[in-house]
Amino acid sequence: MSESWDVVVVGAGIVGAACALECASRGMRTAVIEGRGIGSGATAAGMGHIVVMDDSPAQLALTRYSQTLWQELSKSLPADVEYERCGTLWVACDEGEMQEVRHKSAVYAAAGVATEILDGQMLAEAEPHLRKPLAGALLVPSDAVLYPPCAAGYLMREALRLGAQLFTRKVHSAKAGVVRLDDGTELRATRIVIASGADACDLIPELPIRKRKGHLVITDRYPGFVRHQLVELGYLKSAHSVTSDSVAFNVQPRKTGQILIGSSRQFGAETPEVNDRILASMVERAQWYIPEIGGLSAIRIWTGFRAATPDKLPLIGPWPEDESLFLAAGHEGLGITTSLGTARLLVDHMMGTKTRIPIEPYMPVRFARSVADA
Amino acid sequence: MTEQFDILVVGAGPAGIAAAVSAAGARKRVGLVDDNPDAGGQIWRGRATQSAAARHWIARLDGSSVTRLQGCRVFDAPAKGTLRAECGGDRRELSYGKLILATGARERFLPFPGWTLPNVMGAGGLDAIVRSGLPVAGKRVVVAGTGPLLLAVAAHLAGRGAKILAICEQAPLRQLIHFGAHLIREPAKVLQGIEYGWATRGARFQTGCWPVEAHGSDKLETVILEQNRKQWEERCDYLACGFHLVPNLELPVLLGCSLESGFVATDDVMRTSVANVFCAGEPTGIGGVELALIEGEIAGLAAAGRTHEAEKLAESRKQRLGFVCALKHATVLDPRLKTIAKDSTLVCRCEDVSFGKLREHANWRDAKLQTRCGMGSCQGRVCGAAAEFLFGWDAAQIHSSIRPPVFPVPVSNLGATGKLNCQDDGPAMAGTSQSKEVE
Amino acid sequence: MHELANSVTLTVNDISVTVAAGTTVAAAMLIAGVSTRRSVIGEPRGPLCGMGICFECRATIDGVPHQKSCQILCADGMMVRTL
Numbered sequence: 069m070s071e072s073w074d075v076v077v078v079g080a081g082i083v084g085a086a087c088a089l090e091c092a093s094r095g096m097r098t099a100v101i102e103g104r105g106i107g108s109g110a111t112a113a114g115m116g117h118i119v120v121m122d123d124s125p126a127q128l129a130l131t132r133y134s135q136t137l138w139q140e141l142s143k144s145l146p147a148d149v150e151y152e153r154c155g156t157l158w159v160a161c162d163e164g165e166m167q168e169v170r171h172k173s174a175v176y177a178a179a180g181v182a183t184e185i186l187d188g189q190m191l192a193e194a195e196p197h198l199r200k201p202l203a204g205a206l207l208v209p210s211d212a213v214l215y216p217p218c219a220a221g222y223l224m225r226e227a228l229r230l231g232a233q234l235f236t237r238k239v240h241s242a243k244a245g246v247v248r249l250d251d252g253t254e255l256r257a258t259r260i261v262i263a264s265g266a267d268a269c270d271l272i273p274e275l276p277i278r279k280r281k282g283h284l285v286i287t288d289r290y291p292g293f294v295r296h297q298l299v300e301l302g303y304l305k306s307a308h309s310v311t312s313d314s315v316a317f318n319v320q321p322r323k324t325g326q327i328l329i330g331s332s333r334q335f336g337a338e339t340p341e342v343n344d345r346i347l348a349s350m351v352e353r354a355q356w357y358i359p360e361i362g363g364l365s366a367i368r369i370w371t372g373f374r375a376a377t378p379d380k381l382p383l384i385g386p387w388p389e390d391e392s393l394f395l396a397a398g399h400e401g402l403g404i405t406t407s408l409g410t411a412r413l414l415v416d417h418m419m420g421t422k423t424r425i426p427i428e429p430y431m432p433v434r435f436a437r438s439v440a441d442a
Numbered sequence: 443m444t445e446q447f448d449i450l451v452v453g454a455g456p457a458g459i460a461a462a463v464s465a466a467g468a469r470k471r472v473g474l475v476d477d478n479p480d481a482g483g484q485i486w487r488g489r490a491t492q493s494a495a496a497r498h499w500i501a502r503l504d505g506s507s508v509t510r511l512q513g514c515r516v517f518d519a520p521a522k523g524t525l526r527a528e529c530g531g532d533r534r535e536l537s538y539g540k541l542i543l544a545t546g547a548r549e550r551f552l553p554f555p556g557w558t559l560p561n562v563m564g565a566g567g568l569d570a571i572v573r574s575g576l577p578v579a580g581k582r583v584v585v586a587g588t589g590p591l592l593l594a595v596a597a598h599l600a601g602r603g604a605k606i607l608a609i610c611e612q613a614p615l616r617q618l619i620h621f622g623a624h625l626i627r628e629p630a631k632v633l634q635g636i637e638y639g640w641a642t643r644g645a646r647f648q649t650g651c652w653p654v655e656a657h658g659s660d661k662l663e664t665v666i667l668e669q670n671r672k673q674w675e676e677r678c679d680y681l682a683c684g685f686h687l688v689p690n691l692e693l694p695v696l697l698g699c700s701l702e703s704g705f706v707a708t709d710d711v712m713r714t715s716v717a718n719v720f721c722a723g724e725p726t727g728i729g730g731v732e733l734a735l736i737e738g739e740i741a742g743l744a745a746a747g748r749t750h751e752a753e754k755l756a757e758s759r760k761q762r763l764g765f766v767c768a769l770k771h772a773t774v775l776d777p778r779l780k781t782i783a784k785d786s787t788l789v790c791r792c793e794d795v796s797f798g799k800l801r802e803h804a805n806w807r808d809a810k811l812q813t814r815c816g817m818g819s820c821q822g823r824v825c826g827a828a829a830e831f832l833f834g835w836d837a838a839q840i841h842s843s844i845r846p847p848v849f850p851v852p853v854s855n856l857g858a859t860g861k862l863n864c865q866d867d868g869p870a871m872a873g874t875s876q877s878k879e880v881e
Numbered sequence: 882m883h884e885l886a887n888s889v890t891l892t893v894n895d896i897s898v899t900v901a902a903g904t905t906v907a908a909a910m911l912i913a914g915v916s917t918r919r920s921v922i923g924e925p926r927g928p929l930c931g932m933g934i935c936f937e938c939r940a941t942i943d944g945v946p947h948q949k950s951c952q953i954l955c956a957d958g959m960m961v962r963t964l
Contacts, residue, residue, distance in 0.1 A: 105807060105808045105811060106808075106812075107811065108807070108808075108811055112811055148812075148813075215814075217811040217812055218812060221812055285853065285856060287853065288819055288850060288946075288947045289921075289947075290946070324921065329853065342846065344520060344857050344858035345857070345858045346857075347856055347857035347858070348856065348857025348858045349857070350857070351853055351854070351856050351857050352857075354853070355853070355854065361853055362852060362853050362854030363531075363852050363853070363854065363945070364852065364853050365819075365850040365851070365852065365853075365946075365947045366847060366850060366851055366852065366853045366855075366856055367818070367819050367821070367847070367850045368817070368821070368845070368847075369845075369846065369847065369856065370845075477933055477952060478932075478933070478952055479905075479952065479953070479954050484931075484932050488903075489903070513952075548930060548932060548934045549930060551929065551930075551935075558920070558924055558926060559925075559927075560911075560916050560917075560925055560926060560927030561911075561927060562929070563927070563928060563929050563930075563931065564929060564930050564931060566930075566931065566932070567928065567929055567930045567931035567932070567935075568931065569931070570930075570931030570932055570951070571905070571907060571908055571911065571928055571931045571951065572908075574903075574904060574905040574907065574908045574931070574951065575900055575901055575903065575904025575905060575908035575909070575912075575955075576904075576908040576911050576912065577912070660916070660925050661916075661925070661927070690934075791920065791926070791929070791935070791937060792921075792936060793921060794920050794921040794922045794924075818936070819936035819939070819947070820934060820935055820936045823934045823935070824929070824930070824934070824935050849933075850947070
């Protein structure tokens, strides 16, 4: 059986769901293929933060753009999405890190993101359970957290309401305008958007996406124990590193008062079992910053796989090797944050509309050339 | 710090006690781990009211060389031959040559409007709390649900002075008569049945009957019971309601033991599919105390290498297996029990997820992700058993929900290193360690 | 059966309760007539399973929240509070 679509989106994680909604809302005849469950992959495994990050100007631009889109959308989000603008505190341990805080503040300001510099005293008041003394922190009040599976669920429901259709099957192949499902169904499409995250390589083997394993712990409810998302400045070093296993302090409250404890990054670890050594390291680091966190009741531990690219920027745009293929994948730890921005950029580009921020830094063509040269 | 045992038994109910006592002997270091303050499990909880059998076995345990780890909760099996437990906030690594899992069973609770009110408890639940010091003299109690546990509980509570208003068994009379016919073959059980009957002689015993609503402002005040579409109200202090027992499979599943029809598969000497791991008691089939004791003995002997003696007992066990089957058939749940929950009735009590919200999903995994049902502290132990019955969702998917830590533990107990040296580390670098070069 | 060989006195939500030694905190909270915890949506809850798997009996004991009161014995001077 063959059907003809304006766009077929492969994958209904947060990025796929956002793309599906964007396409459907522009009147495109949209099909979405999701074989496992909406938001059940990396979307379900992550912390659910919406955070502006400045590892590179392009990352800053995309995260900021997308964060404002989330802010606009937040009024429409149902309660189960648990969107909460709790803000982020980038925690500085010493004067050296406070320099970084001041620099970061300026960088964010130039990008139009309001921040506040807290000294040690103000930080202690904002987060009484942090160890004392700390040098201070950078507060980014516009950052938020949410519960990702329900966010993806909401975006998909909206897409379906606007006429998109969901196929709960696995994709066997996607090329030359044809998506073949595992039951033999063929969908013909002008455009195919691959939004299957770390699994995108199943369909396009030469994609420069690698799985980057992470661990998370969630505690029982301790309302008010932590009020903001807390990140150490070294988080960027950890996310930036291409080769080593690393942990970086990143703790986040859920609206319920449960505390999410992260973060860890590993390459070359592609199976889901919990790594005791990494877990211990991550927990130790969290206890260094928040001594009492050791006494909280941990109820679950899990792992997940971020989709990582060599330059820490996602792939958004046409895949040069195949006219029908487009990518919306490789978001590493910023999938939730940049999902809305990704969708907007991608569809603007597909429709020839001027994008709000330049799309060039994220275009997949930047890798196709090196692949072709290899 | 790792403690070494030749034989480690998890669970100090009848099966675990029998296993530990039977395994203890010359030059065998035997450990018994249990998360309660005292041995006895559920059915033998509370020293004040133990049966002769309980006193006998516990005395044997107290007099044995078994190393007792009470108040210890096993939460992980990080490597072959090692279990990790949390004891009063501290983590202990327990290594074993042979492992005997005697983790028992828990009650299945089915939701109905008002079931979350304080003083609505399981049948075994109220029984356990009474054994743990709650006085019930003069209190009005309705006992409901299914299974011989109801009678045992009602009899025990009556003995403590409770006024048992009604015992409501959901199974229809014909199902029970059938079961009774099987029981006749076991004189001990007949005698017990008579004892229970006498103890509860003031109570109305109803079949094909179940609670449909519980009411009260901040605790239980009345229960609405239904039988053959007729409803009536009982004013009561406690509702003790449980719909059969489901095995505690978290550890067997974590260790990779094969299951058969929802129970741990074992051979005649209680070996599971995993080398050096035995299982005894309710996780192999709901069969009550006598069977649990025999299986515990068999497993203990077999683990201690006394296979011949274990095999001799295997015959005695086989004779009792018929009871397991008969009980299963007797307590098949009436499908109308799927309709007592309303859309607003909570199913997941940890996260307060309603029946109506759950009904929107096709399977446990999706329901869990979207509603957070099963993501609370109980990890789906309560709501999972209910959902399995209410929606027919895949039991295997529900079991695999419970992953380490199998019980909540303090954050400081997680991971590989026992001792923390983070004071010196500080955030000098973002904790990097070089793995092999992958580029 | 009625003699209290040892008794224990603790405080439950500022109410002084004396129980027999060997009584669990969950039982003491029921004796005191208080709920063990409030649920996510604010419902009062009490023990359900009596054996440590339902987590409804969680209370704050001596300042530490999320303690399963059905598996903890009362001790003299213990301060217990609805979670």
